[in-house]
Amino acid sequence: MESLQDKVAIVTGGSRGIGLAIARALVRDGAHVVITARGAGALAEARRDLDGAGPGRVETLGADVTRAGDMARTVAAAAERFGGLDILITNAGVGAFAEVEAMTPEQWSTVIDTNLTGVFNACRAAIPAMRRRGGGFIVNISSLAGANAFKGGAAYCASKAGLNAFSEALMQELRYDGIRVSYVMPGSVATGFAGHSAAPGGAGSRDDDWKIAPDEVAEVVIHLLKHPRRSLPSRVELRPSKPRR
Numbered sequence: 001m002e003s004l005q006d007k008v009a010i011v012t013g014g015s016r017g018i019g020l021a022i023a024r025a026l027v028r029d030g031a032h033v034v035i036t037a038r039g040a041g042a043l044a045e046a047r048r049d050l051d052g053a054g055p056g057r058v059e060t061l062g063a064d065v066t067r068a069g070d071m072a073r074t075v076a077a078a079a080e081r082f083g084g085l086d087i088l089i090t091n092a093g094v095g096a097f098a099e100v101e102a103m104t105p106e107q108w109s110t111v112i113d114t115n116l117t118g119v120f121n122a123c124r125a126a127i128p129a130m131r132r133r134g135g136g137f138i139v140n141i142s143s144l145a146g147a148n149a150f151k152g153g154a155a156y157c158a159s160k161a162g163l164n165a166f167s168e169a170l171m172q173e174l175r176y177d178g179i180r181v182s183y184v185m186p187g188s189v190a191t192g193f194a195g196h197s198a199a200p201g202g203a204g205s206r207d208d209d210w211k212i213a214p215d216e217v218a219e220v221v222i223h224l225l226k227h228p229r230r231s232l233p234s235r236v237e238l239r240p241s242k243p244r245r
């Protein structure tokens, strides 16, 4: 098993939900983590949560994955603060759910720009830094929606199906350079994603008991990162054990 002690990681969208859970697990295992998001308030709150969560150190950065320059700045911050980059978790993502006829071009662009182009921006910025370290690991957070399309999910499902194809192409580009690429496809996770309320009846409530916990996605990511180098679990599907009937 690979140790994560003193590895340097970036988690995009690390201020809440799945990204925050992944950052917490990395810090617990001794990795130094840069988390990014757009909202300053949630980033500050995440920092308080992560400080003292483990031996790893934490940096927060306001950065938008849809802007290539912000991702270059994030990789530079990891190098400046922690000396390089070993791990990239592309987790930032948004959902807009409407049938195509009712969906605005702006909604479509926001979903594709964040979930697909945002991952391209982050990977493109990270790869040279990983090459300088002699290798690395990229984990893209996709969704079961990338394999199982549903009515009202055209933009989201297309973005995640695109992300799956992107991940597989990138995996083949980088495998001989010691940079490993995997993608994780969770089903429903108990977070505030896409306006899901954190109030009673929303994320964290008993109504959410059947959903995957964010910490369980983090557990899968940590297992991937620690997987022996000789083989690569390149795609993981993670389902609620007993989805609501």
Ligand SMILES: NC(=O)c1ccc[n+]([C@@H]2O[C@H](COP(=O)([O-])OP(=O)(O)OC[C@H]3O[C@@H](n4cnc5c(N)ncnc54)[C@H](OP(=O)(O)O)[C@@H]3O)[C@@H](O)[C@H]2O)c1
Pocket (backbone or CB within 6 Å): 012, 013, 014, 015, 016, 017, 018, 019, 036, 037, 038, 039, 040, 042, 063, 064, 065, 066, 091, 092, 093, 094, 114, 118, 141, 142, 143, 144, 185, 186, 187, 188, 189, 190, 191, 192, 193, 194
């Ligand atoms: N929840 C689910 O049921 C589920 C299931 C399968 C897959 N996923 C995937 O898991 C990932 C995380 O979802 P989640 O449920 O944890 O969502 P969440 O609770 O809404 O958190 C999303 C995170 O991404 C950040 N973010 C959004 N747009 C961004 C942008 N343009 N640039 C930088 N950061 C951005 C958010 O912060 P700011 O808004 O402040 O930027 C926040 O930190 C997404 O890719 C999602 O598609 C979720």
